[in-house]
Amino acid sequence: MTPPLLTVEGLRTHFFTRAGVVKAVDDVSFTLARGEVMGLVGESGSGKSITGYSIMGLVDPPGRVVAGSIRLDGRELTTLDPESMRKLRGNRVAMIFQDPMMTLNPVLRIDRQMTEAILAHDDVGERVALGRARDALERVGIPSPDERLKAWPHQFSGGMRQRVAIAIALLNEPDLIIADEPTTALDVTIQGQILHEVQKLARETGTALVWITHDLSVVAGLADRVCVMYAGRIVEQGTTAQVLDTPAHPYTQGLLDSVPSRNARGARLKQIPGMTPSLIGLAPGCAFRERCARADADCAETPAMSVDGNDPGRGVRCHHPIVPWTQPPR
Amino acid sequence: MLVFVIRRSLQSVVVLVAMSVIVFVGVYAIGNPIDILINPQADQIDRERAIAALGLDRPLWEQYLTFLRGAVTGDLGRSFVHSTSALGLIVEKMPATLELAFSAMLIAIVLGIPLGLWAGLKPDALSGRTIMAGSILGFSLPTFWVGLMLIMVFSVMLGWLPSNGRGTTVDLFGVPLSLLTVDGLAHLALPAPNLALFNVALLIRLTRSGAREALLQDYVKFARAKGLSNRRVIGVHVLRNILIPVVTVIGLQFGALIAFAIVTESVFAWPGMGKLLIDSINLLDRPVIVAYLLVIVTLFIAINLAVDILYSALDPRVRLSEGGG
Numbered sequence: 004m005t006p007p008l009l010t011v012e013g014l015r016t017h018f019f020t021r022a023g024v025v026k027a028v029d030d031v032s033f034t035l036a037r038g039e040v041m042g043l044v045g046e047s048g049s050g051k052s053i054t055g056y057s058i059m060g061l062v063d064p065p066g067r068v069v070a071g072s073i074r075l076d077g078r079e080l081t082t083l084d085p086e087s088m089r090k091l092r093g094n095r096v097a098m099i100f101q102d103p104m105m106t107l108n109p110v111l112r113i114d115r116q117m118t119e120a121i122l123a124h125d126d127v128g129e130r131v132a133l134g135r136a137r138d139a140l141e142r143v144g145i146p147s148p149d150e151r152l153k154a155w156p157h158q159f160s161g162g163m164r165q166r167v168a169i170a171i172a173l174l175n176e177p178d179l180i181i182a183d184e185p186t187t188a189l190d191v192t193i194q195g196q197i198l199h200e201v202q203k204l205a206r207e208t209g210t211a212l213v214w215i216t217h218d219l220s221v222v223a224g225l226a227d228r229v230c231v232m233y234a235g236r237i238v239e240q241g242t243t244a245q246v247l248d249t250p251a252h253p254y255t256q257g258l259l260d261s262v263p264s265r266n267a268r269g270a271r272l273k274q275i276p277g278m279t280p281s282l283i284g285l286a287p288g289c290a291f292r293e294r295c296a297r298a299d300a301d302c303a304e305t306p307a308m309s310v311d312g313n314d315p316g317r318g319v320r321c322h323h324p325i326v327p328w329t330q331p332p333r
Numbered sequence: 334m335l336v337f338v339i340r341r342s343l344q345s346v347v348v349l350v351a352m353s354v355i356v357f358v359g360v361y362a363i364g365n366p367i368d369i370l371i372n373p374q375a376d377q378i379d380r381e382r383a384i385a386a387l388g389l390d391r392p393l394w395e396q397y398l399t400f401l402r403g404a405v406t407g408d409l410g411r412s413f414v415h416s417t418s419a420l421g422l423i424v425e426k427m428p429a430t431l432e433l434a435f436s437a438m439l440i441a442i443v444l445g446i447p448l449g450l451w452a453g454l455k456p457d458a459l460s461g462r463t464i465m466a467g468s469i470l471g472f473s474l475p476t477f478w479v480g481l482m483l484i485m486v487f488s489v490m491l492g493w494l495p496s497n498g499r500g501t502t503v504d505l506f507g508v509p510l511s512l513l514t515v516d517g518l519a520h521l522a523l524p525a526p527n528l529a530l531f532n533v534a535l536l537i538r539l540t541r542s543g544a545r546e547a548l549l550q551d552y553v554k555f556a557r558a559k560g561l562s563n564r565r566v567i568g569v570h571v572l573r574n575i576l577i578p579v580v581t582v583i584g585l586q587f588g589a590l591i592a593f594a595i596v597t598e599s600v601f602a603w604p605g606m607g608k609l610l611i612d613s614i615n616l617l618d619r620p621v622i623v624a625y626l627l628v629i630v631t632l633f634i635a636i637n638l639a640v641d642i643l644y645s646a647l648d649p650r651v652r653l654s655e656g657g658g
Binding site for chain 2: 061090091092108110111120123157171
């Protein structure tokens with residue numbers, strides 16, 4: 004078996020605010036193989052975006068990675084000096100953001116915003132960089148790329164801007180792209196196109212994807228594997244089929260139930276009772292227990308990630324999983 | 334673009350006419366210049382003659398029409414006091430004021446933008462806080478007092494710098510300038526920073542808040558995610574966005590510096606337009622007052638036009654079209 008492209012182990016990213024320490028990411032571990040697509044699912048504030056920023060080394064103060072290890076191709080990123088990290092960003096690991104209206108700088112032309120990403124990493128001439136930028140635009144399906152290179156961001160529609168952002172992410176053919184809800188701000192038809200496009204491009208170039216989203220239907224069509232996050236922790240992981248068809252964590256079940264479906268037309272949508280807990284001064288124990296029907300006294304103790312004995316990729320962080328669980332061999 | 338400039342010029346003419354009417358009526362209301370100009374011992378006949386010579390025996394509207402007729406041909410009347418062309422007097426004093434205002438603006442830009450950027454990048458550091466505290470002083474200390482203190486310290490106590498006048502000037506294309514001689518620079522060394530002080534503080538605050546706002550934007554994070562160096566993220570992505578409001582304010586403030594250099598010019602006896610205006614108001618020298626204000630309004634209009642054009646160069650979303658204006 005080839006070594007994984009990305010290994011995240013025991014990652015903790017905390018924000019030191021005046022009100023207290025916010026444990027935005029609290030003991031997150033996962034691995035990602037080359038070319039694999041992983042969905043990172045969770046509600047707002049579950050820590051999924053911060054996990055992405057931690058990998059990119061883009062956590063802003065007062066936030067800080069306080070513990071854990073992030074290894075890309077065997078190279079430890081958490082202890083890397085800023086300049087080496089900069090060389091990695093946009094080159095080996097790229098990121099796409101949620102709101103395409105905000106990610107492109109409004110006062111710089113597209114060609115400049117694209118070539119600077121190449122020139123920051125490769126010692127090539129302006130002309131070569133421009134050619135590569137043009138090709139990248141063509142690859143993401145932007146018509147007449149030569150003209151579009153000379154356009155300003157405000158002359159593009161939202162979907163087109165996100166294509167430009169994706170083209171920028173692809174410029175240096177990275178090993179990994181972290182996509183932070185890139186289709187959330189787009190309307191559904193454009194969302195479908197972008198999803199299709201990214202899937203195709205990732206497959207063609209062998210780029211691995213971490214797709215951060217709160218939308219389970221997006222994950223269903225796109226990801227090979229899924230991690231579900233809640234209050235800074237991964238509560239369930241497995242292949243997309245495992246997690247969506249036989250969820251083990253009550254939270255995952257709750258998420259699935261709250262998706263409107265055709266089969267239950269007219270029926271009242273189920274919702275998860277209560278609200279996401281504040282991450283400031285979160286008490287030990289399962290963070291979901293206040294909202295969970297299966298919770299009992301055991302849940303006051305923080306559950307560990309328990310990996311399926313037969314399948315190391317399948318795991319749940321729950322004392323009372325819904326599906327029968329094969330305990331790992333001791 | 335051309336249409337924009339033409340339409341803006343037409344609007345400017347309306348502003349200038351309205352301005353001249355207001356000043357005319359205003360100065361008329363203040364008092365009768367004859368009372369000041371004529372020797373109190375003069376008899377009635379001399380008095381009548383002087384009034385007729387200055388055209389003050391005519392009704393106000395007729396005086397205004399006479400002025401307007403002259404203004405169209407570029408003649409803004411003759412000074413009551415100096416008996417020379419009012420515009421000529423002002424143009425003669427203009428280089429001194431422009432030089433002072435230009436030096437002050439340069440100081441404000443060179444100090445204000447970098448300091449503001451620094452304070453914006455390090456809002457919690459001691460350096461950032463010190464800069465902000467200093468900017469409050471710059472805002473709140475009155476210009477005339479700072480001017481007096483500068484003279485006290487550097488001219489009277491230390492004796493390093495001269496306290497009044499322009500010093501030696503050199504003619505450049507027929508315009509006398511102090512900036513080009515050592516003595517002239519020494520004479521500028523106190524009044525220019527004095528006039529700049531408020532604008533340094535203003536630019537620091539403006540740049541700082543712009544930087545703090547821009548740093549939170551997604552495009553800054555995206556730029557960093559592209560692997561750009563910190564220098565490029567700040568110097569290109571952040572600065573380009575901050576410059577849009579800063580350029581507008583610099584333009585407006587430059588007009589204000591020219592118009593309100595009066596205080597600094599009075600304190601340092603700088604022979605500029607501001608001092609001329611004060612003298613003219615004291616003597617109710619209406620042609621000079623009117624001409625001065627028209628010149629200032631024209632300058633403001635020209636600066637605003639320049640800012641608008643510059644603005645469209647900085648912000649691609651603003652295009653000077655027939656529709657948008």
